[in-house]
Amino acid sequence: KEQVEADNLPRSDIIARSVTILRENDFGGYTIPAKGLYPYQWNWDSALVAMGWAMFDEARAWEELETLFSAQWADGMVPHIVFHRPCSTYFPGPDTWQAGSSTHSSTGITQPPVAAISVRKIVEGSGNREAALRRAAALFPKLMRWHRWFVTARDPEGRGLVATLHPWESGMDNSPMWDEALAAVPVDPIPPYVRKDLGHVDSAMRPKQAEYDRYLTLLYRFRAVGYDPAQLYHMSPFRVSDVCTNSVLYRANRDLRWLALQLNETEAVFEIDSWLERARAGFETLWDGSAGIYRSQNQLTGTLIPAATSGGFLPLFAGVPSTDRASVLADTISRWADSVRYSVPSFDPADVRFEPLRYWRGPVWAIVNWMITDGLRSYGHHKLAERVIRDTRTLTSSSGMYEYFNPIDGAGAGGNNFSWTAAMCLMWLD
Numbered sequence: 291k292e293q294v295e296a297d298n299l300p301r302s303d304i305i306a307r308s309v310t311i312l313r314e315n316d317f318g319g320y321t322i323p324a325k326g327l328y329p330y331q332w333n334w335d336s337a338l339v340a341m342g343w344a345m346f347d348e349a350r351a352w353e354e355l356e357t358l359f360s361a362q363w364a365d366g367m368v369p370h371i372v373f374h375r376p377c378s379t380y381f382p383g384p385d386t387w388q389a390g391s392s393t394h395s396s397t398g399i400t401q402p403p404v405a406a407i408s409v410r411k412i413v414e415g416s417g418n419r420e421a422a423l424r425r426a427a428a429l430f431p432k433l434m435r436w437h438r439w440f441v442t443a444r445d446p447e448g449r450g451l452v453a454t455l456h457p458w459e460s461g462m463d464n465s466p467m468w469d470e471a472l473a474a475v476p477v478d479p480i481p482p483y484v485r486k487d488l489g490h491v492d493s494a495m496r497p498k499q500a501e502y503d504r505y506l507t508l509l510y511r512f513r514a515v516g517y518d519p520a521q522l523y524h525m526s527p528f529r530v531s532d533v534c535t536n537s538v539l540y541r542a543n544r545d546l547r548w549l550a551l552q553l554n555e556t557e558a559v560f561e562i563d564s565w566l567e568r569a570r571a572g573f574e575t576l577w578d579g580s581a582g583i584y585r586s587q588n589q590l591t592g593t594l595i596p597a598a599t600s601g602g603f604l605p606l607f608a609g610v611p612s613t614d615r616a617s618v619l620a621d622t623i624s625r626w627a628d629s630v631r632y633s634v635p636s637f638d639p640a641d642v643r644f645e646p647l648r649y650w651r652g653p654v655w656a657i658v659n660w661m662i663t664d665g666l667r668s669y670g671h672h673k674l675a676e677r678v679i680r681d682t683r684t685l686t687s688s689s690g691m692y693e694y695f696n697p698i699d700g701a702g703a704g705g706n707n708f709s710w711t712a713a714m715c716l717m718w719l720d
């Protein structure tokens with residue numbers, strides 16, 4: 291029997307809409323995030339979307355991840371965008387980046403490593419576990435190489451936290467978390483450029499020009515050293531410990547460890563254990579007990595970044611905090627949720643810099659809500675998790691499958707018919 295909550299679409303409609311979006315954004319082995327705005331394969335989008343595909347077409351889910359890893363670099367990095375085919379609707383594209391592996395053109399930076407999380411989910415949900423484990427086994431060494439790259443290329447000093455060298459790597463591009471660190475990046479005399487994003491979406495919903503100038507400055511500086519990871523870590527004028535990336539990596543390492551056990555890869559288990567142990571110590575340095583949230587850190591200045599964002603709840607998804615600390619985090623989420631209509635805003639609504647419509651500076655994101663609710667459930671905070679899920683369902687039912695949503699009036703913003711939003715709706719149905 292259909293369960294219809296107030297304002298919400300029936301289950302069958304959610305499935306039909308979501309499946310249609312994924313199929314329409316399927317460009318043959320990879321899913322673009324949204325037509326026009328994002329015409330290539332994005333790293334963490336693909337890994338999240340694969341979980342959505344798995345709900346109705348497992349073979350297609352595996353293909354998504356296999357296509358992503360076909361662009362893995364020789365050093366183990368998996369790039370943040372893979373440019374499978376030319377397209378003129380996005381900037382900066384392959385001509386600007388001038389990067390890639392021997393077979394694929396790509397960007398020269400990475401994104402939060404969701405793939406191992408996705409692999410575990412797909413295996414666990416599979417009707418044919420043996421066959422699923424065979425597909426997973428083929429990806430396993432590639433996942434190990436990518437995670438090892440994070441530890442070696444991005445934590446060469448053994449902090450226990452990996453560095454993010456570009457706001458695009460964080461996936462939360464214009465988050466207030468990066469304001470100070472990005473403002474400290476000098477703008478070089480870069481070639482003139484035309485932003486294509488503003489041809490698709492209202493400028494009030496996107497990063498500002500000063501941010502783009504710095505995004506591009508970083509890109510050109512990285513390009514000048516051939517994206518050599520050893521040099522990048524030391525020369526990048528932007529280097530942060532991003533709480534989201536580190537949480538995703540921690541969770542991904544736990545899930546990779548699970549897979550290693552399934553595959554009897556004992557040595558890998560020991561290696562992953564050492565990464566996890568190191569990271570646990572790292573997370574301790576990000577906890578802000580008085581504010582009840584985890585923060586990111588500017589590695590270049592050593593300062594804990596004052597902006598509290600929804601990324602600060604993601605250690606719940608990682609499984610890092612104690613149960614006491616998890617309750618403190620749940621209280622902070624509830625407080626934020628009480629001060630807006632739809633949870634969870636991406637930035638503290640009480641902060642003067644909160645902007646309900648501008649991208650990563652306030653709007654609700656379905657993928658972050660999925661990670662938060664997965665974490666809340668694992669700590670037993672079911673009521674709060676249900677509230678967040680209900681809010682996201684209402685938003686997607688009444689406004690559409692948008693990229694993000696205004697937490698105050700619920701309006702959809704950014705791109706429409708968005709792949710990861712559709713995928714998360716499918717994830718919540720099981």
Ligand code: 2M8
Nearest residue numbers: 323328332334335458460461462463
């Ligand atoms: C957004 O980022 C891209 C750059 O990577 C952009 O604005 O052009 C972010 O929301 C990022 O997290 C996401 O992966 C990407 C595609 O959905 O869009």
